[in-house]
Amino acid sequence: MVTIHDVAARAGVSPATVSRFLRGQRVRSYEAIQAAIDELGYWPSAAAQSLKSGRTNTIGVVVPDITNPYFAAVVKGMESVTRTEPYRILLANSDESSEQEDDVLADLVRRVDGIILAPATEQDETPLHVRDADVPLVFVDRDLAGGERFDAVLVDNDGGGRQAAEHLLSLGHTRVAAISGTLDTTPGRLRREGFVGTLAKAGVEVPPEYDLVGDFKEHSGYQLTLSLLSLPEPPTAIFAANNLMTLGALKALHDMRIDIPGQISLIGFDDLDTGPLLRPPLTVVDRPMFEQGVLAMRLLLRRLDPGDGGGLASRVVLDTKLIERASTAPPGGHPSPARTRKTRSR
Amino acid sequence: MVTIHDVAARAGVSPATVSRFLRGQRVRSYEAIQAAIDELGYWPSAAAQSLKSGRTNTIGVVVPDITNPYFAAVVKGMESVTRTEPYRILLANSDESSEQEDDVLADLVRRVDGIILAPATEQDETPLHVRDADVPLVFVDRDLAGGERFDAVLVDNDGGGRQAAEHLLSLGHTRVAAISGTLDTTPGRLRREGFVGTLAKAGVEVPPEYDLVGDFKEHSGYQLTLSLLSLPEPPTAIFAANNLMTLGALKALHDMRIDIPGQISLIGFDDLDTGPLLRPPLTVVDRPMFEQGVLAMRLLLRRLDPGDGGGLASRVVLDTKLIERASTAPPGGHPSPARTRKTRSR
DNA sequence: CTCCAAACTGAAATCGATGTCAGTGATGAT
DNA sequence: ATCATCACTGACATCGATTTCAGTTTGGAG
Numbered sequence: 001m002v003t004i005h006d007v008a009a010r011a012g013v014s015p016a017t018v019s020r021f022l023r024g025q026r027v028r029s030y031e032a033i034q035a036a037i038d039e040l041g042y043w044p045s046a047a048a049q050s051l052k053s054g055r056t057n058t059i060g061v062v063v064p065d066i067t068n069p070y071f072a073a074v075v076k077g078m079e080s081v082t083r084t085e086p087y088r089i090l091l092a093n094s095d096e097s098s099e100q101e102d103d104v105l106a107d108l109v110r111r112v113d114g115i116i117l118a119p120a121t122e123q124d125e126t127p128l129h130v131r132d133a134d135v136p137l138v139f140v141d142r143d144l145a146g147g148e149r150f151d152a153v154l155v156d157n158d159g160g161g162r163q164a165a166e167h168l169l170s171l172g173h174t175r176v177a178a179i180s181g182t183l184d185t186t187p188g189r190l191r192r193e194g195f196v197g198t199l200a201k202a203g204v205e206v207p208p209e210y211d212l213v214g215d216f217k218e219h220s221g222y223q224l225t226l227s228l229l230s231l232p233e234p235p236t237a238i239f240a241a242n243n244l245m246t247l248g249a250l251k252a253l254h255d256m257r258i259d260i261p262g263q264i265s266l267i268g269f270d271d272l273d274t275g276p277l278l279r280p281p282l283t284v285v286d287r288p289m290f291e292q293g294v295l296a297m298r299l300l301l302r303r304l305d306p307g308d309g310g311g312l313a314s315r316v317v318l319d320t321k322l323i324e325r326a327s328t329a330p331p332g333g334h335p336s337p338a339r340t341r342k343t344r345s346r
Numbered sequence: 347m348v349t350i351h352d353v354a355a356r357a358g359v360s361p362a363t364v365s366r367f368l369r370g371q372r373v374r375s376y377e378a379i380q381a382a383i384d385e386l387g388y389w390p391s392a393a394a395q396s397l398k399s400g401r402t403n404t405i406g407v408v409v410p411d412i413t414n415p416y417f418a419a420v421v422k423g424m425e426s427v428t429r430t431e432p433y434r435i436l437l438a439n440s441d442e443s444s445e446q447e448d449d450v451l452a453d454l455v456r457r458v459d460g461i462i463l464a465p466a467t468e469q470d471e472t473p474l475h476v477r478d479a480d481v482p483l484v485f486v487d488r489d490l491a492g493g494e495r496f497d498a499v500l501v502d503n504d505g506g507g508r509q510a511a512e513h514l515l516s517l518g519h520t521r522v523a524a525i526s527g528t529l530d531t532t533p534g535r536l537r538r539e540g541f542v543g544t545l546a547k548a549g550v551e552v553p554p555e556y557d558l559v560g561d562f563k564e565h566s567g568y569q570l571t572l573s574l575l576s577l578p579e580p581p582t583a584i585f586a587a588n589n590l591m592t593l594g595a596l597k598a599l600h601d602m603r604i605d606i607p608g609q610i611s612l613i614g615f616d617d618l619d620t621g622p623l624l625r626p627p628l629t630v631v632d633r634p635m636f637e638q639g640v641l642a643m644r645l646l647l648r649r650l651d652p653g654d655g656g657g658l659a660s661r662v663v664l665d666t667k668l669i670e671r672a673s674t675a676p677p678g679g680h681p682s683p684a685r686t687r688k689t690r691s692r
Numbered sequence: 693c694t695c696c697a698a699a700c701t702g703a704a705a706t707c708g709a710t711g712t713c714a715g716t717g718a719t720g721a722t
Numbered sequence: 723a724t725c726a727t728c729a730c731t732g733a734c735a736t737c738g739a740t741t742t743c744a745g746t747t748t749g750g751a752g
Contacts, residue, residue: 044739048740049739051738051739052740053739
């Protein structure tokens, strides 16, 4: 490995001068130094720089599942911000598991300048360790019980649940089911509360057998939908708590040859690239994804700025938006007025 | 920050002894040391360890686009391997651009022990710099002109193109179009060659106006499909070079109210989670995704193993597999025998 | 030509952990 | 009680870059 000493020797100066040159200070013999660097192909050692400066120029990002298109988009948003900065992203999956999150965070705090986390559960204790380690922390997508002291970029999950409920109410549904994500995550809990609460206010109760809880993964969307279909009186509409569970629900409905929205309406949370191309095109509650990543990263970089001076936690809450497509319609199979379509039959 | 000296002082031993304890050597006063570590909340500095050992325990992963479900799955596969190892993943997007790849690699080589790369173009020079830096390099998905000296995990792109062609031939298509990815990437070039070559051998020529080249992004799939549709005599079947371009093609066909496969058959490369749920369910050439990530990471970790001893480059080539669904059918709109379905009309 | 301020330079200490090497202390045999 | 052996231990140098501090050089004014 070629070090700053090698460059210094070749250029006939001291390492200190080379170091100054590298950092853009004015230096008498800059030509000789530049030449030596080029000829030797010198690059400063990141480890040595970190040790001296205490900064790693690395941001840790922990998400439950990078193959979830939502998190992929969020991470891409973060990456678009770091591209023009000296920072890089250290990525880890927690797989929706607090233990894995724990392990990975313990390791991450030693390697990064800051962390962006979508915590596996609200009751998570780990982030407090992160706090101990004095590593700035920003939450994205999900919050923490007592996490108000941290920066966060969230969406109005409660409002999103409400939008879904209002949409189904406006279509005239009264037998409405919710398949929720883990209730000890903020999105899981709030989306359900917004949904069920709004229905209740309108006089529509969601009985326990319609009020099911899964884990944000496709398989649980599939299973819970099957169990809804096996009821003596299945619902006329289903609200699924995220993109993967919606997909699972859609698969289950297809497999059981249920007509959507003829027999059952389906509304999801989070849009998909393929949303408009599905059978039928999905009605969903949408939210900014890429932008959430951008905002979270900006918030973190601001904390990392030595001139920042601390300050209160910034809590950004973005709005959700209903996208009406063809998977929802009035109960009984009358097509939604939004689009005319043929009822499928087999 | 609490250092090994603090622990040593508290435990009444020398830093050297604490270091030995950390590395699992036998030590007289291990209780006192363990207690000091716990009380002080000590974690060794990753930067100092890297500087001393010359290893960062970090793997650089550079992909064109993390929001492409294929690459998301590949990265998840890699991550599943590093989980049980002390390694972490430094992730970067190249956005299908050689310049960005360049920038990011120059930075990465200083920070990581090894790199897994899906290069933006075959003519890329950058990886050679990586070689200069003595950082082990593994290719995934895409290869390099003259890259035979490097480990690689690839798929049989040529064979995949052939499978697509044979499928369309068996259905009786003769007016067949290809919308390819960038031809200076290995997959872009080979998928097209396998496809066009197989058709040619069967006596079916693909005229220039049917032989279009895009860039693996959804938008180009959309645009190229529109231009095919504007021809006086549009093709009866389209082969799209990757998942995103297939999606673009599907959108274009929907927007133009083309019946699939009634008027035009569509076959894609790479399956999607939503593949079976689309209108119509897509026929695709599928390949292992998660597994490719796993294999690439294993290959790299093997190189990193001090006991490895170099050896020749391992080049793994996986097979593709045709998944027949409902987006392909004989020309003229006869439904595929695989599934009965209603012809859409508006 | 002399002198002073400003601009630049290099030796050396430092960041935190590790590995070497020359011990020190304990153990067992005689 | 003495000595050889073995198991540990601590002082110190080291990894590569940065920063301080005490110079040295340069340029301009007088």
